[in-house]
Amino acid sequence: SQELEQSPQSLIVQEGKNLTINCTSSKTLYGLYWYKQKYGEGLIFLMMLQKGGEEKSHEKITAKLDEKKQQSSLHITASQPSHAGIYLCGADRGGATNKLIFGTGTLLAVQP
Amino acid sequence: GAGVSQSPSNKVTEKGKDVELRCDPISGHTALYWYRQSLGQGLEFLIYFQGNSAPDKSGLPSDRFSAERTGGSVSTLTIQRTQQEDSAVYLCASSLTGYSYEQYFGPGTRLTVT
Numbered sequence: 001s002q003e004l005e006q007s008p009q010s011l012i013v014q015e016g017k018n019l020t021i022n023c024t025s026s027k028t029l030y031g032l033y034w035y036k037q038k039y040g041e042g043l044i045f046l047m048m049l050q051k052g053g054e055e056k057s058h059e060k061i062t063a064k065l066d067e068k069k070q071q072s073s074l075h076i077t078a079s080q081p082s083h084a085g086i087y088l089c090g091a092d093r094g095g096a097t098n099k100l101i102f103g104t105g106t107l108l109a110v111q112p
Numbered sequence: 113g114a115g116v117s118q119s120p121s122n123k124v125t126e127k128g129k130d131v132e133l134r135c136d137p138i139s140g141h142t143a144l145y146w147y148r149q150s151l152g153q154g155l156e157f158l159i160y161f162q163g164n165s166a167p168d169k170s171g172l173p174s175d176r177f178s179a180e181r182t183g184g185s186v187s188t189l190t191i192q193r194t195q196q197e198d199s200a201v202y203l204c205a206s207s208l209t210g211y212s213y214e215q216y217f218g219p220g221t222r223l224t225v226t
Contacts, residue, residue: 033214042116042203043217088155090215098207099145099168100215102155 003027004091006103013079014111021074021106023089031092032072033100034063038085046074046087076108084110114138116218118204124224125194133189133221137206144187145207145215146179150200158202161187162209194225 005024013019023032031050035043047056049065049072056063060077076083086107090100117136125131137144146158157171161181172178176195181187191198201222205215 035217042118042219043205045214045216048214090155098143098213098215099157099160099171100147101157104154 003101004089004103006087006089006106008106009104010107010109012109012111015080016078019076019079019108021087021108023072023074023091023103025070025091027070027093029065029069029072029091029093031098032063032065032069033090033092034072034074035088035090036085037088037105043088079108079110081110081112084108116204116206116216118202118218118221120221121219122222122224124226127196127225128193130190130192131194131223133191133202133223135187135189135204135206135218137185137187137204138216139185140208141206141216142184142209143207143213143215144181145205146187146189147203147205147217148173148200149203149220153200155203158189191223194223196225199223199225 007022033048034046037043047063052067052069054065062075065072086105088105089103092098119134142163144161147155148158149155159179160168176192179189201220203217203220205217207213207215
């Protein structure tokens with residue numbers, strides 16, 4: 001089973017609609033990272049959350065980490081075709097390495 | 113500034129051959145990571161370098177995989193006697209240090225073993 005569960009696995013929305021992607025862990029997270037990936041490209045860093053209850057926003061994307069630091073959500077307001085891609089959450093479980101464990105990803109398509 | 117770069121972008125090799133993948137991290141970043149992304153396994157950690165410390169090799173899938181980082185900068189991931197299951201996108205990332213800093217990823221090398 002995946003240590004990080006993302007939902008939904010895929011999402012198709014009309015341009016202008018809002019959407020939310022969730023990332024859930026069974027263990028406490030030391031850090032939660034959101035990345036976006038377009039086909040054939042590397043991962044683009046979006047946001048990093050470390051504190052329980054933390055919320056960060058960049059342009060039309062807002063990410064939150066719950067108080068227990070086991071669940072994060074990524075919310076996109078007024079989606080645009082440029083938001084299309086695969087969204088991945090990555091978790092840092094602590095320790096000296098800071099190696100990330102990734103969720104399975106959410107494929108987002110935005111229809112104009 | 114320049115981001116993480118990787119070469120080659122695509123590599124097709126025959127089963128049993130050795131391959132070398134290169135990663136140039138962001139200048140000044142002391143931490144460097146290799147990950148592998150494949151359809152069946154998603155994105156998996158392979159190996160981590162931090163400064164002059166011994167690398168964390170806990171994610172390497174077999175002893176056919178090795179990596180080195182020369183002079184604290186460029187890294188090379190070597191896969192010996194490639195197998196078809198090694199086909200994947202190999203991603204390199206770097207961060208300022210190895211603790212709680214965002215990791216910036218390169219575009220990846222798509223490896224196909226025929």
